[in-house]
Amino acid sequence: MNTSQTEILTDASSKNITGKPVIEINNLKKSFDKQEVLKNVSLTLNDGENLVVLGKSGSGKSVLIKCIVGLLTSDGGTIKVFENNVGELSRKELGELRHKIGFLFQSGALYDSMTVKQNLEFPLRRIKRNLTEKEIEEKVNEVLENVGLADALNKMPSQLSGGMRKRISLARTIVVDPMIMLYDEPTTGLDPVTSDEISSLINDVQKKYKTSSLIITHDIKCARSTANRIIMLNEGEIYMEGKLADFENSTDPFIESFLK
């Protein structure tokens, strides 16, 4: 990693909200075989904001979020996270950058063979290596209380409901104090009440941990309750960008059909 990148990562560890861009995507392209999934997508996530990326299934939302974290390699364009170009980072540098990014997977992705406690300890022991056993225990208990599941400590993921799995997954993501949260369909497959709870948890996380969040969803209710700004993605391209009010005032038939 060059000197400027190291400085930026060090500076970024402070928790003061600056409003500066933390993720900058320019002309991102991604194809699978001959199918173009993302076509010249450009967006910016500013420090401390909740940016919702709306779009119907297959519009390239999940591909976008996986490109940001380096799980997929883009075919063109640039992705800068804290001014580090993700495509140019070595494996080690990418690993260090990922310490600052939390990723909530659509399926929760809890490790089936581990208890809830072990699931939470897993990233903590690997990312925050200087913590003592007592500090790890305190941190695990704290995040479990924050997601309202303090009594689930010794349960296996198979003993949890869908909503509980999402909460534990969120707890596992925030346990390492990330600066950016990437949510991949956080409310998919949940009942309306649990969806509302997850949406309010996303807002709580933003307030308490001062994170910048990119929320990928097709759930307009979740978008309404969490978004500071919305980007509508359609067939791999940005269709519309603006505040919630701009979307609600839009007379575009596609936007109207989505907001119904």
Added chain:
Amino acid sequence: MKKLNPVVKVKGFATKQSVRLSEKTMAKTAIANNFLTDLSDVFLFLVQIFRETFSRNFEFKEFFRQCFQIGYKSLPLISITGTIMGLVLTIQSRPVLVKFGAVTMLPGMVAISLIREMGPVITALICAGKIGSGMGAELGSMKVTEQIDAMEVSSTNPMRFLVVTRVWAAIIMIPILILYADTFGIIGSWAGANIKGDVSFVLFFSQAFGQVHFMDLIPAVIKSFFFGAVIGCVGCYKGYNAGRGTESVGVAANSAVVLASLLVIIVDMIAVQITDMLL
């Protein structure tokens, strides 16, 4: 004399029969091609595993957990199959040896068969079924449910954590399981010898190991390590490279067993040839 009609060859012309033949040939070529592609990919996967093994931060805790899973949890199955292997071999061989008046050779013959060939190959095939399919299914389901991606974004190298530990656990534990199966095979053989005769345990063991030489054991142990590497590597390769749908978990488990079993037999054949040339 009747003049034969010349065979007319028209470019681009094919009879129904030749089309059927070419389709069959293509299908056979595709199977061979898939097998060779799998083989080269497994080899490259193995190279990657060795490269990751000698990098820093070996996951010892996970390695010991996998040793427990592969070794300790396979003991009941290996005990039963090992015992039956020795018992059946003795019951089948005894009448022939009695006919030639060589029944005293029975313990030695069974011990050599078990240690040199039957024990390693049959145990490895059972392990390919139990351990190979388990690895394929477990890693396949982790891939489908994005657990491997979650590990990757948690700054954990999934290759090092999931694959390297499992492959090394298989390399270490499968030879131990094979020696364990050999021991139970000889106990089973003693039980088989006592069905129609009366041989003391001590006499049977002394006769058995009187015929076994150190050089019978060494090639068997060496090839056992290769069996472990093949089973661990194929199981992990199939699981780690499973597709995204739930169906791919079953495919990964199934193809892991098929390819691992086939490779065990091929490795055995090569090991036997090398042993035959050297000894």
